[in-house]
Amino acid sequence: MTIVMKSSPVPVESETSVEAAPLSLAEQAYRQVKALIFDFSLMPGDRFSESDLTGRVLVSRTPLRQALQRLEREGFLQVFPKLGWQVAPLDFDAFDELYDLRVLLECHAVAKLCEAEDRPQLAALAAVWLQPDIERTEDPTAVRDLDEGFHRGLVEGSANRAMLRVHGEITDRIRIIRRLDFTKPARVEATYDEHARILRAITRRRSDEAQRLLRAHIEQSKLEVRHITLDMLYKARQKD
Incomplete structure (x- = not known):
């Protein structure tokens, strides 16, 4: 099932310290996609492509891919070559x-x-x-x-x-x-x-x-x- 993104972009978590270093683009993308998963905007078992996230995660393709790969390593996503990504089913x-x-x-x-x-x-x-x-x-x-x-x-x-x-x-x-x-x-x-x-x-x-x-x-x-x-x-x- 391809995800059709309907709502507005997910905001990046605010930094509480004025001395905190700015978040990298990959970190911003990671937090935004993870929020989509945690809020069930991306449902367990749903498949999507990187282009499906356009307009929701406001970074370029490279940091987005880095974020998705990190979420895969952490077990939140699965990747299928030439088919795209899937939110890991809840086990x-x-x-x-x-x-x-x-x-x-x-x-x-x-x-x-x-x-x-x-x-x-x-x-x-x-x-x-x-x-x-x-x-x-x-x-x-x-x-x-x-x-x-x-x-x-x-x-x-x-x-x-x-x-x-x-x-x-x-x-x-x-x-x-x-x-x-x-x-x-x-x-x-x-x-x-x-x-x-x-x-x-x-x-x-x-x-x-x-x-x-x-x-x-x-x-x-x-x-x-x-x-x-x-x-x-x-x-x-x-x-x-």
Whole structure:
């Protein structure tokens, strides 16, 4: 199926620091195409050519191709010689494997945090998640970023750089579905409550309890995002 582009160009993510170096054209194209994939403007399984992206990704052919090749290496796209590109179909079995590995890494990190004498990460995490309901943010994008920060913070507490690197790679691979967990107000509320219980257990050095709560939290999130993803895909297909 060839993609017919209908909407306006995707904006490049803004740089928050005035000292940040300008993005290369290939990086701009990479971010724009990735946004199209994450927003399901390019649907899983859909095929397209580089010319189909004209008007949506405002760079020349060379940086666009570099961006597409990078997304292929990361597993978001597939390429077929002389036939063009395809958005990689969602493989929930592969996502399950990534979630399993994520649980192992984070539970190990929690065990380390419960044993550590110096735990500066806990104060920073508590400042975000152990606060009155009225001070909680309800913005899905903000909660998504805070949630990634929570789980990254747990792994940082292990002081294992290799674990942190692998955890970051897993986070990037599952972000396409995981970000949808915060599109429902009930899930935002549940995330705050579950993170708070995990943090309290870690603070009290109750390793087994903290790991049990963490496993349940991640498993519930996985189930929710699968349901939401399938529902969104169905509705998007209905519009075709």
